[in-house]
Amino acid sequence: MGLLGILVGLGLLIFLAFRGWSVLLLAPAGALIAAAFSSEPLLAHWTQTFMGSAAGFIAQFFPLFLLGALFGKLMDDSGSVTTIARFMTEKMGPQRAVLAVVLAGALVTYGGVSLFVAFFVLAPMAEALFRSANIPRRLMPAAIALGTSTFTMSAMPGTPAIQNAIPMPFFGTTPFAAPGLGLIASVIMLGFGLWWLARAEAAARRRGEGFGAVLPLSVDDTADDLVVRERASTAREFDPAEINRGSHAAAGPSVAVAFAPLVVVVLVNLLMSFVVLPRLDLAFLAEPRFGSTSLSAVGGVWSVAVALASAILVAIILNSRRLTELRATMDAGANASVLPVLSVASLVGFGAVVAAMPAFEMVRDWVLSIQGGPLVSLAASTNILAALTGSASGGMTIALDALGSTYMKLAAELGIDPALLHRVAVIGSGTLDSLPHNGAVVTLLAVCGTTHKQGYLDIVMVGIVGAILALAAVIGLGTVFGSF
Structure with a gap:
């Protein structure tokens, strides 16, 4: 009955979340259903297990949600994101429209700009470029996704994406964990994605398929769509409803000024991780008033937070x-940071209750018994949970909350570098999270004026297939050569 309860609670969460119900309601409801099937105390699990885990997630990661959303909004309202996107499109021209959109998205997201801010700025730019080059509109979402939601989210060393930050307290790593493997994974994702899009563009031209009807992009309508908002809230760190708040600059800055904050994010992150924090005497962190913690547990989050604040x-x-x-x-x-962090924290609370059920031991044993060793089972667990929740950050946190200490113990026994675990977990969370119910996918298709039927296959190829290939390469290379 306990295992059935877990499945029923999870099924309810997925079914209603896909229909736009708030995760803030669904997550505790699903957790209580799982507890009820196991005859566990409901109120204790709600106020102690669920809320304790959710509060722990907020305590660890709210600074990054807050600073990430704030930075994205400043870059948007100042016109900096638009300047960067326009610069890339002008330099590349219509003959390299796909590459221009991909690189523009990669630059702004690797520099710390929130995903949804990039979506709402890049979509109009991509439309103008694709229309000029007579490339089908249906390829726009995949091109934007490749630049914003693949290698700059999970593979590039030092990326300030929240997904790259989540494993750091569990494994004691930095944002630059396994940099060589991360770069290799990035090349695979980018190379495969560009190959697929070039192939799709060439096939469309052979069929005589052009851009299609010129339709007004539904950017404003999408930002205010309540169903899209609820789905998007678990996907990334920015609430789309805040896109139209504030005041956008009448004219953007110069290219140098637009790029400067992005460069600051990367450089300060690097300096904090490898120069500043390692040289500081932080022994006071072991005191009870600071949570009896250590630099390895908080250093990664501090590095990203200082980089974004700077x-x-x-x-x-x-x-x-x-x-x-x-x-x-x-x-x-x-x-813009509040609803996303509470939504993801609620998913984490749900996962904590599920992990506390006696029947979860069966699930844990099954995950750890997956053939291929700890790296394969870690990739599988983050993949599955990210797919079920439609959230890379939520799925990965649930997996690491439940199994992180187990994997660290296995890593110590088998001589596996925790940095390798970090990179596998992050890339693993960013593969099957892009299923049709993912909030970022729903938002991107809506912003680009396409449907799942028209544009989702190409998103699958660049966002899922390419990421799985990169994940397999990282696991293979990491198994043979270790972390590098």
């Missing part, structure tokens, strides 16, 4: 005249 300061200083309503922009950015 970039926010630089963005404000360089764009002071363009940010005419700075308080409104800051308020919108801060507000």
Whole structure:
């Protein structure tokens, strides 16, 4: 009965979340159903297990949700994201329209700009470019997804994406974990994705398929769509409803000014990870008043937080005249972080209750018995949970909350570098999370004016197949050569 309860609770969560119900309601309801089937105390699991785990996630990662959303909103309202996208499209031209969209998305997201901010800026740019090059509109979502939601989310060393931050407290790693393997995975994802899109574009031209009907993009409508908002809230760190809040600059900055905050994110992240924090005397962290923790547990989050905070300061200083309503922009950015962090935390709370059920031992034993060793079973567990929840961050946190200490123990016994576990977990979470119910997929298709039938296959190829190939390569190379 216990295992049945877990399946029923999870099924309810998936079924109703896909229909736009709030995860804030569904996650505790699903957790209580799982507890009821196991004859476990309901109120204790709700207030102690569920809320304790959810609160722990917020305590660890809310600074990154807050700073990430705030930075994205400042970059959007200052016109910096638009400047970067326009610069790339002008440099590449219509003859390399797909590459221009992919690289523009990669630059802004690797530099710390929130995914949904990139979606809403890149879609109009992509439409103009694809229409000029007579490339089918249906390829727009895949091109944007390749640049924003694949290698810059899970593979590139140092990426400030929340998915790359989540394993750090579990494994004591930095944002630059397994940099060589991350770069190899990035090349595979990017190379395969560009190959597929070039193949799809060539096939369309042979069939005489052009851009299609010119339709107004539903950017504003999508941002205010309540169903899209609920689905998107578990996908990334930005609430789409805040896109239209604040005040957008009438004219964007120069290219140098637009790029400067992105460079700051990367450089400060690197310096904090390898120069500043390792040289500080942080023994006081072991004191009970600081949670009896250590640098390895908090250093990664600190590095990303300081990098984003520094970039926010630089963005404000360089764009002071363009940010005419700075308080409104800051308020919108801060507000944009709240629903996503609470939604993902609720998924984490659900996972904690499930993991506390006696029947979960069967699930744990099954995961650990997967053939291929710890790396394969870690990849499988994060993949499956990210797919079921439609959330890379939620699925990965649930997996690591339940099994992270077990994998660390196995790593110590087998001589596996925790950095390798970090990279496998992150890439694994970013594969099957892109199923049709994923909030980012739903939002991207809506913003681009396409349907699942028209554009989803290409998203699967660049966002799932390419990521699985990269994951297999990382596991293979990591097994043979270790982390590098």
